[in-house]
Amino acid sequence: MKIIAPILLAGALAACSGNDGPDIAADAGEQQMYEEAQRYLNNSNYDLAVRSLQLLESRYPFGKYAEQSQLEIIYAHYGAYEHEAAVEAADRFIRLHPQHPNVDYAYYMKGLAAYSGGQDIFARFLPTDDTKRDTSQAKEAFAEFAQLVSRFPASPYAADARARMVHLRNLLARNEINVANYYFRRGAYLAAANRGRYVVEHFQHTPAVADGLAVMAQGYILLGMNDLAQDAIDVLVLNYPDHPSLNRDGEFESSYTLEGAQRSLINKATFGLFDPPEPPQFDSREQYEG
Incomplete structure (x- = not known):
């Protein structure tokens, strides 16, 4: 049994x-x-x-x-x-x-x-x-x-493959911008600027290029590299005059500076312990990707 x-x-x-x-x-x-x-x-x-x-x-x-x-x-x-x-x-x-x-x-x-x-x-x-x-x-x-x-x-299948390649290229470019935004939050401004430059140099004709230029401008401003920042701003104004980071006069509005110009009274009073200024986050997909 x-x-x-x-x-x-x-x-x-x-x-x-x-x-x-x-x-x-x-x-x-x-x-x-x-x-x-x-x-x-x-x-x-x-x-x-x-x-x-x-x-x-x-x-x-x-x-x-x-x-x-x-x-x-x-x-x-x-x-x-x-x-x-x-x-x-x-x-x-x-x-x-x-x-x-x-x-x-x-x-x-x-x-x-x-x-x-x-x-x-x-x-x-x-x-x-x-x-x-x-x-x-x-x-x-x-x-x-x-x-x-x-x-x-x-x-x-080639036509569909090409269309998917365009989508994938846009996706990869946007991912670089997301990483740059992360670096801004970590205070790694040079790394953020380099990500923006990478998008501009390697992902031309993608909607993320506009944010790539803005990332470069903001990163270089925070690093004190004003000439490089102005170069990026000039290209941004010329090609994307309606980018959210530009005001009506075509000037780049830096919302985050090392000098703390945008710091709140609470942040200044507590010597930076509370209410720190929000780091810049660039995402203009609604404007350029529809």
């Missing part, structure tokens, strides 16, 4: 795990298995679609649906929020079929999976500011889309 019980328990567990798998007969043919996998995909049942496609490939590795199944499993992983698995599946397809007529799709899905890699199932429904998240996935996605556009400029 002691020996039979574990066997019965193992059989019950196997039966339960079998019920969770795809509903495919053991003697199902290749076409039948492929159609069943398509049914799961059409119903957005991506977990079962992944298992069905994996089973199809294992049974018929050289069948007529083998390559198509390898492509569709990329999408199935992506739909199941298994982004790393989607990238691995895409890499595998590219490695096995570099000359396949649809290999551009694998590159495209790599970009999509990389971009969504830091998100979970709730991220699509809850308001989040992607510019304040870790940007490693965004950089990877940009590189993947750039590779697609470079290798397959006539691909049907």
